[in-house]
Amino acid sequence: MTSLPTVPRGAGRDAITDAAREIFAERGYHGTSVRDIARHAGLSLSALYYWHPSKQHLLAALVEESTQEYFERCDAALREEGDEPADRLRALVRATVEYRVSRRVESAIAASEWRNLSLENRERLDGLRQAATRLWSDLIAEGVARGVFRCAHPEDARRSVIAACNAIAQWYEPGGDITLADLVERYGDIALRIVDHRG
Amino acid sequence: MTSLPTVPRGAGRDAITDAAREIFAERGYHGTSVRDIARHAGLSLSALYYWHPSKQHLLAALVEESTQEYFERCDAALREEGDEPADRLRALVRATVEYRVSRRVESAIAASEWRNLSLENRERLDGLRQAATRLWSDLIAEGVARGVFRCAHPEDARRSVIAACNAIAQWYEPGGDITLADLVERYGDIALRIVDHRG
Amino acid sequence: MTSLPTVPRGAGRDAITDAAREIFAERGYHGTSVRDIARHAGLSLSALYYWHPSKQHLLAALVEESTQEYFERCDAALREEGDEPADRLRALVRATVEYRVSRRVESAIAASEWRNLSLENRERLDGLRQAATRLWSDLIAEGVARGVFRCAHPEDARRSVIAACNAIAQWYEPGGDITLADLVERYGDIALRIVDHRG
Amino acid sequence: MTSLPTVPRGAGRDAITDAAREIFAERGYHGTSVRDIARHAGLSLSALYYWHPSKQHLLAALVEESTQEYFERCDAALREEGDEPADRLRALVRATVEYRVSRRVESAIAASEWRNLSLENRERLDGLRQAATRLWSDLIAEGVARGVFRCAHPEDARRSVIAACNAIAQWYEPGGDITLADLVERYGDIALRIVDHRG
DNA sequence: AATGAATGAGTATTCATTCAT
DNA sequence: TATGAATGAATACTCATTCAT
Numbered sequence: 001m002t003s004l005p006t007v008p009r010g011a012g013r014d015a016i017t018d019a020a021r022e023i024f025a026e027r028g029y030h031g032t033s034v035r036d037i038a039r040h041a042g043l044s045l046s047a048l049y050y051w052h053p054s055k056q057h058l059l060a061a062l063v064e065e066s067t068q069e070y071f072e073r074c075d076a077a078l079r080e081e082g083d084e085p086a087d088r089l090r091a092l093v094r095a096t097v098e099y100r101v102s103r104r105v106e107s108a109i110a111a112s113e114w115r116n117l118s119l120e121n122r123e124r125l126d127g128l129r130q131a132a133t134r135l136w137s138d139l140i141a142e143g144v145a146r147g148v149f150r151c152a153h154p155e156d157a158r159r160s161v162i163a164a165c166n167a168i169a170q171w172y173e174p175g176g177d178i179t180l181a182d183l184v185e186r187y188g189d190i191a192l193r194i195v196d197h198r199g
Numbered sequence: 200m201t202s203l204p205t206v207p208r209g210a211g212r213d214a215i216t217d218a219a220r221e222i223f224a225e226r227g228y229h230g231t232s233v234r235d236i237a238r239h240a241g242l243s244l245s246a247l248y249y250w251h252p253s254k255q256h257l258l259a260a261l262v263e264e265s266t267q268e269y270f271e272r273c274d275a276a277l278r279e280e281g282d283e284p285a286d287r288l289r290a291l292v293r294a295t296v297e298y299r300v301s302r303r304v305e306s307a308i309a310a311s312e313w314r315n316l317s318l319e320n321r322e323r324l325d326g327l328r329q330a331a332t333r334l335w336s337d338l339i340a341e342g343v344a345r346g347v348f349r350c351a352h353p354e355d356a357r358r359s360v361i362a363a364c365n366a367i368a369q370w371y372e373p374g375g376d377i378t379l380a381d382l383v384e385r386y387g388d389i390a391l392r393i394v395d396h397r398g
Numbered sequence: 399m400t401s402l403p404t405v406p407r408g409a410g411r412d413a414i415t416d417a418a419r420e421i422f423a424e425r426g427y428h429g430t431s432v433r434d435i436a437r438h439a440g441l442s443l444s445a446l447y448y449w450h451p452s453k454q455h456l457l458a459a460l461v462e463e464s465t466q467e468y469f470e471r472c473d474a475a476l477r478e479e480g481d482e483p484a485d486r487l488r489a490l491v492r493a494t495v496e497y498r499v500s501r502r503v504e505s506a507i508a509a510s511e512w513r514n515l516s517l518e519n520r521e522r523l524d525g526l527r528q529a530a531t532r533l534w535s536d537l538i539a540e541g542v543a544r545g546v547f548r549c550a551h552p553e554d555a556r557r558s559v560i561a562a563c564n565a566i567a568q569w570y571e572p573g574g575d576i577t578l579a580d581l582v583e584r585y586g587d588i589a590l591r592i593v594d595h596r597g
Numbered sequence: 598m599t600s601l602p603t604v605p606r607g608a609g610r611d612a613i614t615d616a617a618r619e620i621f622a623e624r625g626y627h628g629t630s631v632r633d634i635a636r637h638a639g640l641s642l643s644a645l646y647y648w649h650p651s652k653q654h655l656l657a658a659l660v661e662e663s664t665q666e667y668f669e670r671c672d673a674a675l676r677e678e679g680d681e682p683a684d685r686l687r688a689l690v691r692a693t694v695e696y697r698v699s700r701r702v703e704s705a706i707a708a709s710e711w712r713n714l715s716l717e718n719r720e721r722l723d724g725l726r727q728a729a730t731r732l733w734s735d736l737i738a739e740g741v742a743r744g745v746f747r748c749a750h751p752e753d754a755r756r757s758v759i760a761a762c763n764a765i766a767q768w769y770e771p772g773g774d775i776t777l778a779d780l781v782e783r784y785g786d787i788a789l790r791i792v793d794h795r796g
Numbered sequence: 797a798a799t800g801a802a803t804g805a806g807t808a809t810t811c812a813t814t815c816a817t
Numbered sequence: 818t819a820t821g822a823a824t825g826a827a828t829a830c831t832c833a834t835t836c837a838t
Contacts, residue, residue: 163363248834444815585757
């Protein structure tokens with residue numbers, strides 16, 4: 001029993017979004033009831049529906065925000081970087097790792113609840129998702145073109161690097177021995193090995 | 200409307216297990232109703248309960264079988280191999296990739312429905328899961344000890360290799376251009392780069 | 399999407415009554431939500447409750463106004479008429495037909511939502527309803543007493559005439575080929591035949 | 598509190614249909630909850646859904662059965678009759694009155710809940726409804742053609758006769774002073790006067 | 797070895813209404 | 818003279834499961 005916060009008037013929207021994020025992440029979309037969410041938020045069921053038209057909408061909003069933020073972090077990281085492919089790959093890894101760690105909960109939702117989005121929502125958000133993927137693909141292609149990455153199968157390399165970074169969310173415990181900076185360095189190294197980078 | 204198969208008398212058990220496998224994989228545990236499973240199996244709801252005590256039991260059986268089989272494939276692959284770490288790592292990758300591809304559906308269930316196992320079942324199956332993990336860890340540790348793998352962080356390497364192999368299930372289409380043998384070779388290469396293998 | 403009217407300040411009461419009338423008529427009392435009414439009126443839900451204490455009150459007010467007006471029209475029509483029963487019957491038919499046509503919407507509510515009035519409201523309004531009925535009964539009785547109406551069962555005649563007139567609301571389309579004056583004449587004829595009038 | 602009957606196993610379907618009929622008639626479609634129906638039937642809510650897919654389906658089934666039966670009674674009554682229009686009109690009145698009285702409850706539903714049918718159901722049942730109407734129209738037209746009915750506006754006559762007969766359901770109390778045979782005779786007379794029949 | 801009929805607890809969502817401002 | 822935010826009870830419907838046969 002976690003103690004239920006008393007929600008100040010007008011703060012309902014965020015309380016509900018926060019609660020939904022936590023419980024969706026913990027139990028999955030179908031394993032979560034809107035009652036659970038409302039209770040966890042310290043509000044009535046009706047208040048939930050005052051702010052959000054449906055459970056599906058709640059999920060879509062979380063996934064959208066998360067997907068959007070991920071893309072923006074990656075995009076920003078690349079724009080701040082020079083044009084050396086190795087540096088740029090490290091930048092993308094850093095953005096991804098930082099994202100998976102600092103937004104662990106919502107990134108888990110975006111990853112595992114994608115199939116529970118309605119067809120409509122899935123189509124709407126797919127472009128954003130692919131845009132993020134393309135950042136990786138283009139970058140690796142460029143490295144290969146320049147001869148600094150030598151991997152024979154760039155798409156497999158890309159998927160492997162992303163999968164390795166994503167998996168961090170499943171085991172990493174913030175506040176433990178390993179710092180975020182450690183992670184960034186380690187997974188940057190791994191990524192460069194995966195694309196077979198030669199200085 | 201897929202035509203429902205007429206189940207031969209006595210074949211009920213398998214028909215139900217097969218149906219559960221497909222639908223759990225497609226919609227997730229909580230997104231699946233026992234009615235869906237029974238209907239898909241071409242049997243009555245009561246027949247389902249004749250063969251299986253509960254929905255949870257059905258899930259646990261699938262996860263158990265899948266986890267068991269994975270471990271055995273890995274174990275067998277290693278036993279057939281010599282003691283060269285690189286070869287052994289390739290063997291483990293081969294076992295994993297072949298497993299993810301040939302048992303794509305059940306491996307997806309084992310991966311994503313783990314949290315929906317009851318505490319009891321989760322504890323019961325956890326040993327098996329860890330045993331498989333240990334095969335990887337021990338192997339990489341051995342490679343490092345021998346100086347043929349030079350990765351600084353063997354656990355991160357292990358997680359990355361496994362994550363890369365597992366991700367195959369999400370995109371690979373059997374019957375397409377890429378053969379299973381291609382995959383095994385490509386991901387063996389990637390794995391060896393991840394552990395920083397030097398001939 | 400019908401465009402919602404902007405309600406001038408102070409005109410809220412009528413806007414709500416009008417909206418309630420339309421929607422109650424269209425979907426029935428239980429098929430209508432107060433939210434529908436407020437939205438249709440272009441006002442907030444709270445504004446509705448500022449002006450009207452409850453949904454039930456809203457219905458009762460509409461039924462009352464309608465029933466009252468019907469009685470007054472009938473009463474006035476009779477007072478303007480001489481004492482010839484046939485003329486008086488035509489006058490009552492005219493009042494009724496004109497009412498059903500010009501107040502089609504509210505008369506439909508009064509007719510079909512009567513049962514959804516609270517017991518209290520039903521009892522309060524019943525006297526008014528019966529008063530209108532008595533106008534018909536007394537008139538027909540008078541005609542029979544004078545020997546100009548020869549129907550053997552005056553109450554059945556009364557119910558039949560009223561039913562015939564009321565039914566007009568279900569099919570008549572104002573602005574079509576049949577004018578209101580046509581209707582008044584046709585249904586006056588029918589009424590006189592029903593009571594078996596002999597000049 | 599009416600005592601709830603214990604429903605024998607297997608008799609659920611009828612118990613629910615009967616209960617739905619009664620409560621829909623009493624409170625209207627939207628005024629009735631499926632819980633009310635199940636409780637009234639002496640069964641669980643789930644049993645209701647075992648037998649009927651939805652509340653709407655329940656309504657449509659009742660309306661369909663009622664509309665169908667009404668048409669068949671009218672059709673049968675006409676087929677048993679000779680070709681004299683006056684006799685045939687009396688036959689139709691008899692069928693209608695008997696129907697309204699003996700199937701009072703369902704005929705009230707068919708009359709007042711028509712608008713609560715889904716568009717789909719309404720379209721499906723509309724043909725049946727019109728077929729019944731046509732029996733009346735054709736008959737009156739025939740009487741007019743033969744010169745035995747002299748009404749100037751046959752459609753208004755038709756509507757009036759039907760409205761008069763239908764209204765019986767609103768006031769008639771079986772078991773009172775007036776017998777069904779009385780009603781049939783009285784309303785036959787009224788009908789013949791409405792169409793202005795001359796022997 | 798299997799079924800048809802039934803259940804109680806739960807689902808997402810909407811209801812009429814009220815509160816604080 | 819209004820409103821935005823909130824509520825508790827109800828809504829139609831589905832769930833996993835059990836019972837009698």
